[in-house]
Each structure stands twice: as C-alpha cells, then as structure tokens.
Amino acid sequence: MDRFARVAVHRPLFRLLHYRVPEHLLDEARPGVRCVVPLGRSRVDGFVVALDPEAEVGGVRDLLEVLDPDPVLPPDLVELGLWMARYYQHYPGETLARMLPPRLRARARPVYRAAGSEPAVGGEARRLWEQACRPEGLRADRLGPAQARLVAELVSTGALVRGWAVEVGEAPAEVWFGLAAGAPPPSQVARRAPRMAEALSCLAEGPLPRWALRQRGVGAEVLGRLVAKGWVARFDRTQTPGSAGTWAVAQGSERPVPTSEQADALVRVREALDERAFRPIVLQGVTGSGKTEVYLRAAEETLARGRGVLFLVPEIGLTPQFLGRVCARFADRVAVLHSGLGEGERALQWERLRRGEVAMALGARSAVFAPLADLGLVVVDEEHEPAYKQEEGLRYHAKHVALYRARQAGAVAILGSATPDVESLWLCRTNRYTLCRLPRRVGAAGPPRIRVVDLRQEDRRRGRRTLISEPLAGAVEGALARREQALLFLNRRGFSPALVCGACGEALRCSRCAVGLTFHRRPGGGVLLCHYCGARRPVPAACPACEAPGLSPVGAGTQRLLEAVRARWPEARVARFDRDVVRRDGGRSVLVAFERGEVDVLVGTQMLAKGHHFPRLTVVGVVDADLGLHFPDFRASERTFQLLVQVAGRAGREDRPGVAYVQTRSPEHPVFRAVQTGDHDAFAQAELEARREAGYPPFRRLALALVSGKDREAAERGAAGLARRASAEGRRWEVEVLGPAPAPLEQLRGRWRFQVLLRAPASDPRPLTALLGRLRALGAMDPLGDVRVSLDMDPVSML
Numbered sequence: 001m002d003r004f005a006r007v008a009v010h011r012p013l014f015r016l017l018h019y020r021v022p023e024h025l026l027d028e029a030r031p032g033v034r035c036v037v038p039l040g041r042s043r044v045d046g047f048v049v050a051l052d053p054e055a056e057v058g059g060v061r062d063l064l065e066v067l068d069p070d071p072v073l074p075p076d077l078v079e080l081g082l083w084m085a086r087y088y089q090h091y092p093g094e095t096l097a098r099m100l101p102p103r104l105r106a107r108a109r110p111v112y113r114a115a116g117s118e119p120a121v122g123g124e125a126r127r128l129w130e131q132a133c134r135p136e137g138l139r140a141d142r143l144g145p146a147q148a149r150l151v152a153e154l155v156s157t158g159a160l161v162r163g164w165a166v167e168v169g170e171a172p173a174e175v176w177f178g179l180a181a182g183a184p185p186p187s188q189v190a191r192r193a194p195r196m197a198e199a200l201s202c203l204a205e206g207p208l209p210r211w212a213l214r215q216r217g218v219g220a221e222v223l224g225r226l227v228a229k230g231w232v233a234r235f236d237r238t239q240t241p242g243s244a245g246t247w248a249v250a251q252g253s254e255r256p257v258p259t260s261e262q263a264d265a266l267v268r269v270r271e272a273l274d275e276r277a278f279r280p281i282v283l284q285g286v287t288g289s290g291k292t293e294v295y296l297r298a299a300e301e302t303l304a305r306g307r308g309v310l311f312l313v314p315e316i317g318l319t320p321q322f323l324g325r326v327c328a329r330f331a332d333r334v335a336v337l338h339s340g341l342g343e344g345e346r347a348l349q350w351e352r353l354r355r356g357e358v359a360m361a362l363g364a365r366s367a368v369f370a371p372l373a374d375l376g377l378v379v380v381d382e383e384h385e386p387a388y389k390q391e392e393g394l395r396y397h398a399k400h401v402a403l404y405r406a407r408q409a410g411a412v413a414i415l416g417s418a419t420p421d422v423e424s425l426w427l428c429r430t431n432r433y434t435l436c437r438l439p440r441r442v443g444a445a446g447p448p449r450i451r452v453v454d455l456r457q458e459d460r461r462r463g464r465r466t467l468i469s470e471p472l473a474g475a476v477e478g479a480l481a482r483r484e485q486a487l488l489f490l491n492r493r494g495f496s497p498a499l500v501c502g503a504c505g506e507a508l509r510c511s512r513c514a515v516g517l518t519f520h521r522r523p524g525g526g527v528l529l530c531h532y533c534g535a536r537r538p539v540p541a542a543c544p545a546c547e548a549p550g551l552s553p554v555g556a557g558t559q560r561l562l563e564a565v566r567a568r569w570p571e572a573r574v575a576r577f578d579r580d581v582v583r584r585d586g587g588r589s590v591l592v593a594f595e596r597g598e599v600d601v602l603v604g605t606q607m608l609a610k611g612h613h614f615p616r617l618t619v620v621g622v623v624d625a626d627l628g629l630h631f632p633d634f635r636a637s638e639r640t641f642q643l644l645v646q647v648a649g650r651a652g653r654e655d656r657p658g659v660a661y662v663q664t665r666s667p668e669h670p671v672f673r674a675v676q677t678g679d680h681d682a683f684a685q686a687e688l689e690a691r692r693e694a695g696y697p698p699f700r701r702l703a704l705a706l707v708s709g710k711d712r713e714a715a716e717r718g719a720a721g722l723a724r725r726a727s728a729e730g731r732r733w734e735v736e737v738l739g740p741a742p743a744p745l746e747q748l749r750g751r752w753r754f755q756v757l758l759r760a761p762a763s764d765p766r767p768l769t770a771l772l773g774r775l776r777a778l779g780a781m782d783p784l785g786d787v788r789v790s791l792d793m794d795p796v797s798m799l
C-alpha cells in the first residue's frame with residue numbers, strides 16, 4: 001500500500017504538499033523529520049508533518065530523501081508550528097524551520113553504502129554505486145529526482161543500503177565552573193587579587209557556565225589561575241551529567257520558607273499539576289516580593305512529578321544575578337537557551353532537551369519552542385514585556401505561544417509581573433485566569449515611595465526648561481551624602497533629540513524616515529544619527545533649509561543629562577548606560593561598577609529598568625516621564641505606567657527605603673495619579689473602560705496590515721485596495737476595517753507606510769483567520785511591484 005507524506009516545504013507557500021513515500025524510506029519518513037522533495041524543477045527542504053493513506057490529488061511525486069534518523073520536532077511542536085502558521089499567517093515550512101536552532105541541520109546525514117555484489121548496471125546508476133563504495137558513502141541529501149529514482153532501484157535490488165553518517169566535532173562541550181571546597185572567601189583575597197575575588201563572588205551562589213561568567217567580565221585567564229590554585233573546579237557537563245548537580249547540593253543552597261502569599265500561589269500550582277489541568281495564574285507582585293522564589297519552587301514541584309518546565313524571561317543577557325540563582329538551584333537540570341551561546345552550544349542544549357536528558361528550559365523569546373516532553377509548567381516572567389513579541393519575519397508573541405503550549409499540554413502557566421498587562425488582568429476578572437498577589441517586599445524596606453514632580457512649576461520658577469528639578473536634586477544630594485546611589489532615567493539616548501535652526505525653527509530630519517535626527521556628541525564634535533534606520537550625517541555648519549548659521553540642540557538625551565549631572569555634582573562618580581554603551585563592551589563594566597558601588601550616579605535608558613538588583617540604590621529619578629505618554633499607540637498610558645512602576649522598583653531593595661521622583665509636565669494625567677497612589681486596580685479599571693469604549697484589546701482582536709512602498713502614491717493605492725477588499729469580504733465575518741491611514745511612522749528607510757487595521761470579535765480567532773485566508777486567496781496580500789503587505793496579528797507596536 002502506498003503512503004503519502006504531507007510536507008511543509010521551506011518555501012513561501014501556504015499550502016502543505018503531498019508526496020509519495022518510496023519503499024526504502026517508509027521506516028524513516030515520520031512526522032517531524034526534515035526531508036528533501038522535488039518542487040517544480042528544483043529540490044527543496046521541508047518537514048514531514050503527517051502521513052496519509054491517500055493523497056488529495058493524483059500523480060504526486062516521490063519524496064526524495066529523509067534527512068533525520070529520528071524526528072527533530074516532536075508531535076506537539078509540529079502541531080504548535082502548524083497552529084502558528086495559521087494564526088500568524090506565516091508559511092508553515094518557514095515557521096517550523098524557525099522553531100529549530102540554526103545549527104541543528106548537521107546532526108547526522110543520510111548516506112547510501114554499497115552492499116552485496118556489483119550490480120549489473122551502467123551509466124549514472126553505475127556512477128552512483130561507485131560513489132557508494134567509497135568510505136564516506138554516497139550523500140543522499142544531494143540527489144536529484146532522477147538520481148533518487150536510480151538509487152531507489154539499487155536499494156530494492158539490495159545493491160545499496162541506507163544509513164547515517166554522524167558528523168563529528170559538531171557538539172562543543174559545555175564547560176562549567178564551581179567553587180571547590182577549599183576556596184577562600186572573596187574578601188580574603190580582595191586586596192591582593194581583586195579579579196580573583198570578583199570571580200569567586202560570582203560563583204558564590206553556585207556553579208555557572210563559562211559564557212555566563214564571561215558576561216560578568218570573568219575571563220579565561222582568571223579562571224585558569226583559580227583552577228590551578230584548586231579554588232575553582234572546572235567540569236564538563238555534557239560528559240559527566242550530574243556533576244553540576246552534586247555541586248549545587250554540596251553548596252547546600254538553602255531555600256527560604258515561603259510566605260503565606262507565596263504558599264497560596266504554590267497551592268494552586270500543586271492542585272493544577274495534580275489535575276494535569278491547563279491553569280493560567282497571574283502572579284502580581286512588585287520587584288522583591290518573591291515572585292522568582294515562587295517560580296523556582298513551582299519548577300521544583302513540576303520536575304519532581306517528572307514533568308517539563310519552560311521558563312521564559314524577557315532578556316537573559318542583562319540579568320546574570322537571576323541566572324546565577326536559577327543555576328544554583330537547578331544546576332544541570334536546566335538547559336539555558338541563550339542567544340549569547342554559540343550556535344553549536346545552542347543546538348547541543350536543544351538536543352539534550354529533546355532527548356529528555358534535561359526537563360527544564362530557560363531562555364528568552366525563542367526558547368518558547370524548546371522541545372519538552374510532558375510539559376507541566378510554563379513561567380513567563382515580566383509577562384507585560386513587549387520584548388516577548390517578535391517583530392520581524394514570523395511575528396509571534398512568545399507569551400501567547402507559551403499559553404498555547406500550556407493549554408496543549410494541560411500545564412500550569414504562571415505569568416509574573418509587578419504590572420501585568422490589563423489584558424491579563426481582564427482575564428482574571430472574568431475568571432479565566434487566576435490572580436495571585438504578593439503585596440509586600442520580602443524582608444526588605446517597604447515599597448518605594450513615588451513622588452510626582454510638576455515640571456511646569458519648576459520651569460516657571462527658572463524661566464527655562466528644567467532637566468533636574470529641585471526635589472530630585474535634593475534627593476540625589478541626600479543619597480550622595482549617605483554614600484548611597486542614584487539612578488537617573490531618561491529614555492532617550494544621544495545628546496539631544498533635535499538640532500534646530502535658530503532662524504527658521506526647522507529641525508534636521510532623516511531623509512529616509514519621518515523622524516528627526518538625534519544629535520550625538522563625539523570627541524571633537526558630533527554626529528547626527530537616525531535612531532530608526534541608523535543613517536549617520538555630519539553636523540552641517542548652517543541650516544540646510546534657510547542657510548542661516550547657528551543650529552542648536554533642543555531637548556536632552558542621556559549624554560546631555562550626564563553632562564548636567566557632572567556639572568552639578570563634580571565630585572560624584574558618574575556613568576552612563578544605554579544602547580550606545582552596551583554596543584561598545586556589552587555594558588557589563590558599567591553595571592558591575594554600579595553594583596560594586598564604584599559609581600554614585602548612573603544615567604541610563606529603559607534598558608536599566610529590567611531585572612537588576614543594586615543594593616545601595618535608594619533614589620531613582622524619571623527625568624521625563626511624558627516621553628512615551630503621547631505616543632500614537634492605544635497602549636501608551638499602560639506602557640508608561642508599567643515603566644514607571646518598574647523603574648521605581650529599582651530603588652531601595654534591601655534595608656534602605658527607596659524613593660522615586662517622577663518628573664512630568666502633565667501631572668494631572670491618570671497615569672501619574674495611579675503611580676503616586678499605587679492604586680493599580682483603579683488604573684486597570686479606567687484603562688479597561690477606555691479600551692472597551694474605543695474597541696481595543698482585550699475587547700476586540702486586532703490585525704494590522706502594513707502596506708509599504710518606495711512610491712508614496714503606489715503604497716497608498718495598495719492600502720486603499722486592500723482596505724476595500726477587506727471591507728467587502730469582512731462583512732461576512734463581522735470584521736471591521738479601519739483605514740487606510742498613514743502609519744504614525746509614515747516613512748521608514750525610504751519606504752512610505754500605510755496601515756489597514758482589522759478589528760474582530762475577541763472571543764474567537766476564526767473570523768479573522770478566515771478573512772485573511774480569503775484575502776490571500778484573492779491575491780489582496782500579494783506584492784504589487786515594490787509595494788508589499790506585511791501582517792501583524794495582535795500587534796504590540798502600532799508604529
């Protein structure tokens with residue numbers, strides 16, 4: 001009986017294609033393996049996603065090869081991939097390929113080898129057989145359709161057998177370091193060997209992989225010296241599994257006794273695990289309230305039941321302290337999937353998970369595709385983070401994908417945040433999710449006080465725009481006097497966001513984007529940068545519009561703020577942390593210096609809002625809280641609220657109370673009232689009402705189609721055509737069409753951009769999927785000349 005494989009080819013194609021499975025591949029062509037198939041005149045890679053007894057059409061062609069000895073994607077991931085392809089309107093072959101780590105391709109390679117006696121064939125068949133006689137055999141993954149047919153015949157006569165050649169030298173070892181029994185306390189060597197002391201204190205919480213140490217500035221040379229002294233031991237986790245585990249136990253990493261609120265949350269986790277039920281839990285608690293402790297305990301419980309744990313964080317690179325804590329607790333039971341790993345290392349971690357050697361995966365966005373058998377727990381830390389949204393190619397939201405996986409597996413999902421999305425809170429209010437709160441910081445001083453400063457009053461008093469208000473300056477001075485630290489936060493890098501002509505008032509703009517150029521100060525002058533396309537221009541001597549000399553910087557970025565801080569407190573040790581600094585040395589040195597108390601005042605962008613723990617930080621200043629508030633985005637208020645709470649949460653984490661100053665020129669805005677009173681519920685309530693009124697999520701489901709082209713009119717025409725067809729077809733499914741309208745960022749990288757917003761019932765994704773499928777079938781989403789349509793389901797950025 002024939003068998004047919006349904007294949008997702010790695011081509012821009014929405015359909016799955018049928019191929020007949022030839023006799024000699026019957027055992028290996030299983031769902032989840034990669035394969036080679038003919039398509040037109042070429043051979044393409046793809047995934048077998050299912051096997052069918054019949055093909056949907058006659059005369060289908062043969063599958064050429066199977067590339068994996070066993071499925072790379074387990075059945076649940078194949079299913080997940082096909083769902084994503086449908087939901088996010090992406091090509092299934094490409095979607096499945098995106099789920100794999102990039103280097104996985106070379107695990108093993110199919111080969112044919114000669115067997116039995118010489119076959120009585122000539123020509124091409126003979127040549128193939130001769131190749132199969134060589135020690136390396138005949139590579140199967142390079143055969144064309146005609147050759148594949150000849151090979152199949154030779155296999156059927158017994159002249160060739162199929163086998164697998166294993167790539168050697170592919171898997172690099174994963175090297176870890178841990179403190180040895182006789183290691184001295186860091187303080188003992190701090191004077192003589194500060195770098196060794198630094199390394200020892202990094203390892204105090206538990207063993208760490210080499211890459212994590214590298215991130216914290218501990219290099220190979222220091223580690224070599226420590227190993228030579230016998231203070232640090234090096235072990236290869238892949239060769240001696242369990243070695244790191246014994247280490248952590250030997251360290252006796254004690255776990256704190258849960259508070260009653262933590263215990264409550266854990267009871268719910270346990271119940272759901274026992275029922276094997278999909279149970280989403282929103283864990284709301286400020287920084288330091290013990291959320292991570294709940295995640296770790298829940299993970300222990302899950303692993304103890306023999307089930308898998310998927311642990312997502314917004315960005316792993318910037319939070320080494322967190323990583324140390326997880327590694328100390330789970331040691332070699334966790335695989336870290338991290339973009340800082342080499343591709344080989346990443347593929348290795350993936351394989352360890354797939355083979356079931358480890359049952360817990362930790363990583364950022366793309367770790368959501370980790371192969372985990374019998375998933376029992378999904379953790380999404382900082383669930384409100386926009387970083388979970390992939391904004392290019394396959395535009396998925398890792399939180400939503402994680403929830404899909406939890407539902408698929410009957411798992412618990414913990415969504416943790418100090419400021420959960422109102423969309424998540426809505427699901428709690430309507431009893432679809434469970435809300436657990438951790439209202440207090442554990443053991444520490446109370447929550448940071450937040451003071452809102454009205455900059456308009458300050459401006460009036462000074463007769464010019466204020467950068468650092470008197471209340472904030474007073475607080476910084478207090479911190480300096482007490483030898484504590486301050487963090488001034490300004491979400492805009494560079495020196496100044498605009499260079500403006502004093503005569504005509506024109507600001508310099510990017511020629512390819514509809515935005516102003518940012519002035520960055522450089523030694524010996526400056527340069528103008530576009531923060532959207534990266535274009536760089538020298539500063540002109542005169543205004544390009546009116547030719548008057550005298551362009552001056554207006555507004556402040558982190559560079560200018562740093563300058564102001566230096567001028568005001570010349571004795572203070574100051575530093576800056578933003579993407580420009582990170583680009584230079586990973587930013588590690590600045591963070592470590594601030595952590596160690598070698599910097600008094602740190603100026604930075606929102607990169608600093610995430611997951612850092614600075615024990616001596618007591619004053620936080622948000623220099624311009626209005627920056628994101630007037631963004632053309634329905635989530636602008638919510639994002640601002642989240643950011644302010646997050647930033648304020650940096651202050652005063654241990655025994656010292658913290659205070660945050662929020663500077664604004666619109667203090668009457670509800671966001672500022674909410675942060676000042678700490679009444680998150682009232683804010684969520686007001687925000688939800690506004691969303692309901694305006695028809696935004698969680699009350700409606702959105703899809704944003706962006707139509708762009710080099711020619712403005714062609715792009716606009718394309719958008720109008722799409723909108724027309726969408727409204728004509730959309731009626732059937734109750735989908736509303738808004739637009740076309742110019743995108744808020746009307747021009748980007750020389751392309752003009754128009755939006756069509758589709759709005760559908762929130763309760764059911766099918767109408768939108770159906771409409772989009774229909775539009776695709778009508779060719780309404782096809783490129784026309786250089787005009788392209790890109791689609792964003794559940795958009796996070798409306799720009």
Ligand code: ADP
Nearest residue numbers: 256257258259286287288289290291292293442
């Ligand atoms: P979050 O993730 O909410 O920021 P953490 O879980 O990191 O909070 O907890 C903050 C600090 O309090 C950590 O140092 C942690 O070890 C400690 N901690 C957490 N839970 C407890 C507890 N039940 N008893 C004592 N200390 C705790």
Ligand code: ZN
Nearest residue numbers: 510513530533
């Ligand atoms: Zn630009």
